[in-house]
Amino acid sequence: MALKQQPYGLLPDGRKTDLYILTNVNDVEVSVTNYGGIITSIKTPDKTGVFKNIVLGLRSFKEYLKNDPYLGALVGRVSNRISNARFDLDGKTYKLAKNEGENHLHGGLVGFEKILWEVEVVDDQSIRLSYVSPDGEEGYPGNLHVSVTYTLDNDNKLTLKFGAMTDKTTPISFTSHGYFNLTGDPSKNIYDHQLKLYADSFTPTDQELIPTGAVDSVQDTPLDFRDFKPIGEDIGQTKIGFDNNFVLNKPEGELALAAEVEEPQSGRRMNVYTSMPCMQLYTGNYLDNSLQSPERIPFRKHCAFCLEPQHYPDAPNRPEFPSGILRPGKNYKAKIVYEFF
Ligand code: BGC
Secondary structure, X not given: OEEEEEEEEEOOOOOEEEEEEEEOOOOOEEEEEOEOOOEEEEEEEXXXXXXXXXEOOOOOHHHHXXXXXXXXXXXXXXXXXXXXXXXXXXXXXXXXXXXXXXXXXXXXOOOHHHOEOEEEEEEOOXXXXXXXXXXXXXXOOOXXXXXXXXXXXXXXXXXXXXXXXXXXXXXXXXXXXOOEOXXXXXXXXXXXXXXXXXXXXXXXXXXXXXXXXXXXXXXXXXXXXXXXXXXXXXXXXXXXXXXXXXXXXXXXXXXXXEEEEXXXXXXXXXXXXXXXXXXXXXXXXXXXXXXXXXXXXXEEOOOOEEEEEEOOOOHHHOOOOOXXXXXXXXXXXXXXXXXXX
């Protein structure tokens, strides 16, 4: 096991960012910066032992300052969309920052992905990022103390352990927004990746990707990933690709296998476990060649997929969904585990 820390770059206001490189006994290597908690690279071996980076990452720190697609970043205070950028809670209306038309996306204008997090090196396999999101930030109530511990173990599991406490009742839904391409080559699309999701149902949305409030069966829809299916098989039946929230077949709070992915050429596989109730599958539909890999490969539409464990989208406006509310005095805990083979 090893943990290396190196300077990564300066924010426009002069604050220093660092890159933390975790390596396990199998030489799997994960790089994380304290800017946005961004995972900039995950290197794993293919079936012949060749190591490649399996997540989209940028060339240098400077380029992350315009990370519009949230590459690898922590997302919060509430991931996904909140309709009309407002919600009512305990008899009060809260207005949030609008950053996608009339709606609020991924925590607003300055979400967790643009924060410089405090770092504590826990040991040679873990770092702990923490941040106090002030009362009123992006419109949310309460001073929210958040921490995320990243651990890479010798079983090739990368665990993100989330914790939070608040002094006023607030909605929360954190996620990590990694873009995966298990070939390690973002010039290839992800159509041949075999995906299995432990989800019998999904939350249908309107034109603006706001949930209608229904929870429908995936049966007879392109969203049926209950058995392994290539991501590309039914993608043509969607408008521009997958961008859907699945309801996982397990009780909220229970850490369980939620997704399995296999890339046949490289032989790389990944499992995703989570304690969260839902999972967004997003196939990089809005990637538009404007960002590039360190090797200058442009990131184009469908060159990666995201599996974002999260709470029910727009829960603060949907009494029919579990609330996703954190109250003072409660200790929020959640986990995401990526396991690499
Ligand atoms: C959402 C997409 C959005 C993307 C931003 C995903 O989580 O589902 O609709 O465009 O994040 O990068």
